[in-house]
Amino acid sequence: MTHANVAAGRPFSERIGHVTFLLVSLLLAIIFLMPIVWSVANSFKPAAEALANPVALFSKAFSLENYRRLEDVGAGWQIYAMNSLLIAAGTIILTILVSVPAGYGFSKFRFPGQSLIFVLVMATMMIPFQSILTPLFLILKFLGLQNSLFGLVLVYTTFQLPFSIFMMRNAFDAIPAALVEAARIDGASQWTLLRRILMPLALPGVATVAMFAFLNSWNEFLAALIFISDQNKFTLPIMLVNVSSGIYGIIDWGALQAGITVTMIPCILLFLALQRYYVRGLTAGAVK
């Protein structure tokens, strides 16, 4: 039976409710989508139209001029995009490498001080990132990792870990103990157990962790601004600021919209690709 048939079979009041629900949802979707559509549309306008009055959402003239001008900002947007990509990839990989075994340990093993250690790890989530930037700066300087992409990856990973460990513990908790026992009886080693049984089942959790690691490292601004001084190592958010505060503080709106579009697209694509896992990952362990 199709959706329309189901709706047609309902009483009138219920159909009115259904239509109202759809209209309200549509309105909300438009409100949320508008800034994205506006940015993307503006990024393809010729520069002259960016500040035109009255404002038109779409222009008849299609132009890549804004994107071309983005290449003149600093070292060029491709360099910044590559830096952002490297940092995001590094943060994802490192976060997964640490949080998966940690979550597995907290979920499936019992050891002295387990609850205390877990609470301590979780408690670090309460420390505002900005409040420890100075000590972090000193530590990175001491390690010789200041002004290095890897140093930034380490910082992002550190702040990503509490939430990721919590996510992974929940993901492993949701896997029935009998599966682990069955695999142990089947003769699986800890490594085989993790690789072949638990990881595939905890994949929604891993996807969620990866997505958060990506979004947070990709969009992060303050730490990148403070720890990186070499213009060739800047990330996309820093580039956006440079676009918006160009020579004499004149904002190049067209190029800024192009920059925003470039920054936004990977986030949207990744979210769409992983959203199925992401929702399952967040609700894992909520109910048995």
Next chain:
Amino acid sequence: MARLELRNVTKSYGIYEAVRGIDLNIKDKEFVVFVGPSGCGKSTTLRMIAGLEHISGGEIVIDDQVVNRLGPGKRDIAMVFQNYALYPHMTVRDNIAFCLEQQRLSKGEIDKRIAQAAETLHITELLERRPGQLSGGQRQRVAMGRAIVRDPKVFLFDEPLSNLDAKLRVKMRTEIKRLHNLLPTTTVYVTHDQIEAMTMADRVVVMNKGLVEQQGVPQQLYFNPVSKFVAGFIGSPSMNFLPAKLVTEGTGLFVELKDGTRLAIPEARRSRFASAGGKDVTFGIRPEAISGSQERPGWVPFHANVELVEPLGSTNMVYFNVAGDICCASLDSEIPVTAGAMLPVSINMNQMHLFDLETEHSLLCGKAA
């Protein structure tokens, strides 16, 4: 060849003793069923045999080798879990192959064994499906396939049928028994369902409060329970228990119920109870040992005030009041009976049991106090 021996095996969680010292010898190819109520320690014992729980004391021996310190994968055992524990992301074939891959068998050998096991369990057409696409009964078969494909020394079953509906449970019960006849392997089967225990076991081990209460062939447990617990646990519906007193009058020995009703103990059984004369006891009689009025030696006529009738087809479960206690009788459905009527019945005193009021041990075949 695989003998399994439990030597004074104990398991404690802090101060709580879940298993309080079990000694058991399981012969090669024997089908042993652990049965008992929730919390009696049966599953814990099974999990200790599997190596999934550390044992607090004693020894577990498989074929003369103490396996206390061996991991579950090294004990050469296979286990079927209550919820099947099939790997949901793998196909049936991969589920079955997993344990063989861990043994590093060749691909050809793995394929051969899977084909054999699948044929035995009639699951060949399911091999490429995932567990989520199977019914409860099919999952159960796959779980068994995963167990038999290893050709293990010992099979362990942890309440494998409790997730199935009543009809399928009966079918799978027969299936497991058929499988055991086909591939005779030492088997330990845990259940709380005494019917499963009685129908499947070569030997039933009744557990209670972390101890073995009684072990023996099913008939022995049914006819000669050593305690009130075993008598009440084995048999469905459960044995009737009535408070009573053993009284002697002349040469006769009687069970005197609370309301003064006297039931004569047959001459052949008197000598066994003579020493307990005058003692307060619990009188036990199975519903099957109460019948429509009959004149036979050892049967005592009785008038029952019927309170409830449960028709089961070939028999009726008739509940009646005896001296303030409710008793159940399994009567032939041809005997006309209605609630509220007085019904003449006979009690087969050849099959009655007497239990010590304090120790609850059987006065007929009780264990040493």
